[in-house]
Amino acid sequence: MAFDLGTMTTNPGDSTFDYASVVSINIFVALLCACIVIGHLLEENRWLNESTTALIIGLCTGAVILFARGGRNYVIMMFSEDLFFIYVLPPIIFNAGFQVKKKQFFRNFMTIMLFGVVGTVISFIIISFGASQVFRIMDLGALEIRDYFAIGAIFSATDSVCTLQVLNQDDTPLLYSLVFGEGVVNDATSVVLFHAIQKFDLVHIDIKVVMKLVVNFFYLFSTSTFLGAFTGLLSAYIIKKLYFGRHSTDREVALMILMAYLSYMLAELLDLSGILTVFFCGIVMSHYTWHNVTQNSRVTTKHAFATLSFIAEVFLFLYVGMDALDIEKWRSVSGSPEKSMRVSVVLLGLVLVGRAAFVFPLSLIANISRNSQNDKLTLKQQVIIWWAGLMRGAVSIALAYNQFSRSGQTHQQGNAFMITSTITVVLFTTVALGLMTKPLLHFFLPPSTRHLTMSLSLDPSSQESFLSLLLSNGQAIEVEAENSVPRPTSLRMLLTTPSRSVHHYWRMFDDAFMRPVFGGRGFVPLVPGSPTERDGPD
Secondary structure, eight states, X not given: OOOOTTSSBSOTTTOOOBHHHHHHHHHHHHHHHHHHHHHHXXXXXXXXXXXXXXXXXXXXXXXXXXXXXXXXXXXGGSOOHHIIIIIIHHHHHXXXXXXXXXXXXXXXXXXXXXXXXXXHHHHHHHHHHHHHHHHHHHTOSXXXXXXXXHHHHHTXXXXXXXXXXXXXXXXXXXXXXXXXXXXXXXXXXXXXXHHHHHHSOOSSOOHHHHHHHHHHXXXXXXXXXXXXXXXXXXXXXXXXXXXXXXTOHHHHHHHHHHHHHXXXXXXXXXXXXXXXXXXXXXXXXXXXXHXXXXXXXXXXXXXXXXXXXXXXXXXXXXXXXXXXXXXXXXXXXXXXXXXXXXXXXXXXXXXHHHHHXXXXXXHHHHHHTOOSGGGSOOHHHHHHHHHHTTXXXXXXHHHHHHHHOBTTBOOSHHHHHHHHHXXXXXXXXXXXXXXXHHHHHHHHSOHHHHHHHHHHHHXXXXXXXXXXXXXXXXXXXXXXXXXXXXXXXXXXXXXXXXXXXXXXXXXXXXXXXXXXXXXXXXXXXXXXXXXXXXHOOO
C-alpha cells in the first residue's frame, strides 16, 4: 500500500493522525478476512483457487472504490514496489523453502536448474527479440534497446505463488518440486537479468559484455545461496549452544523469524538475490535449526511461518487486483485501446512461445539423464509444467513499474502501454489460466493416477526408493539410507541398483561433521527439558 503519509489528517492541532492509512489498513484487513472465509467455502471448487478468488475480490473492491469516489483515484490502489519486495515476498519464499520436501527438491536439482536458469534465459531471448521486432512495427514510442531487454526479463518471471496453490506436493511430488523449484530459481534469474540490464552498456553488445553478464549471474547465484545457508547455520549454532528453550520458547521462535528476515535484507543490502537467499535459509533452518528448539517451538514456528506466508499470498493478490484499477495509468492509453489490446496479445503470445521453446526440449534432455522409467517426464507432465508456468504475477508488475514509471506515474505513451499491458497479461494469466489449471490437472492426472504415481515413488523395490522417506519435508521422520537400500534379488538388479549414492555420502558427511556442530535430528544437546530428553531418540 503506497501510503502518502500526512496527506489526510483529522484534527491537525491534536496530532498527526494519518486517516488515509487507517482507512486503507481497515479495508485490507476486512478483505483478508473475507478472502479466508470465501476461500474456505470454495475449498472443494473445481475451478477456483484462493489466489484467483483474492484477485477477483481485489478487482471488485477497486471498482467499488472508484465508483464511490466518482472515478477519482485513491492512494490505496497504487502499487508499491518496496512493499512487495521488502515485506510481502520474503515470508512466502521462506516458508516455501522451510516446508519443501527436500528429498524431491534436491533429487531433481539439476532439472530444476536446467528449467530455472537455462530455460529462463531462452525465454528471455525469445521475448526480447520478438518484442523488439513487433513493437517497432507498431510504433509504440521511444522504446530503447534496454527497454526491450527489460521486457524479456519482466515476462520471463513466472508466478511461483500461483504454482504453490495449483499443485499439491503430496499428490504430485515430482511435478510440485519441478514447477516450484523452477519458479524460485526463475524469479531469481529474472531479477538478476533485470538488474544486469540496468548496469551494462547494451548499445554496444560484444563478447566481453556477455561474459561479464554470465560471470555476474553465477556470482550472484553462488553468493546468495551461500549467504542463505550461512545464516541458517548460524541460527542453528546459536540456538544449539545457548538453548533458549530452557528459559523461554519465545526467544528461540523470535530468533528464527528475525534471522530468516535478516538473511533476505542482507542480500538486498549487498545487491544479491534475496529470493535465493531466503529460500535456502529456509531449507537449512528446517534441516538443522528446527530440530534444536523445544517441541512447543517446533509447532509454533511451523504454523507461524505457514500463517505469515498464507496472509502474504492473499494480500498480494488483493493488492494486484486493486492496483489493476488505478485509473491514472489507464488514462495515458485511453485514446488507443485497440493498440493496448494488441500489445497485450503480442506479449501473451511471446510468453506462450517462449515457455514452450524450452520446456519440451529441456524435458527431453532431462529424461536422457534419468535411468528409471518412472522418473522420466511424460508428455502430459510436460504440458502441465508448461501450463503452470504461464502465469505471471506481482514480480512482473514490480519490475515493469521499476523500468517504465517514475514515482508511480508514466511520462511517455510507450511506457504507459507497457505498464497497462503487463497488468492485462497478469490478470488474464492468473484468472483465465488459473481457472483452467485445476481441471487440466484432473484431466491429465486423475486422482487415481496421482496416488499410483506417489505409491510408485515410495515403493521400496524401485531403483531409487530407498531415499523416498529421507527429508520428505522439514518435519517428516527421517530413515537412515543404509537401512532402506533394496536388497538385490538378481544379477540384473545388482548391476542396476547403486550401492552408494550422492545422498549416501552427504549423509555420512552430515552426520560426521555438520550435525555434531549445528545440531539437527538426533544431535540435539542433552539439556534438562530439551526435545531430545523429552521426546526420546528419533
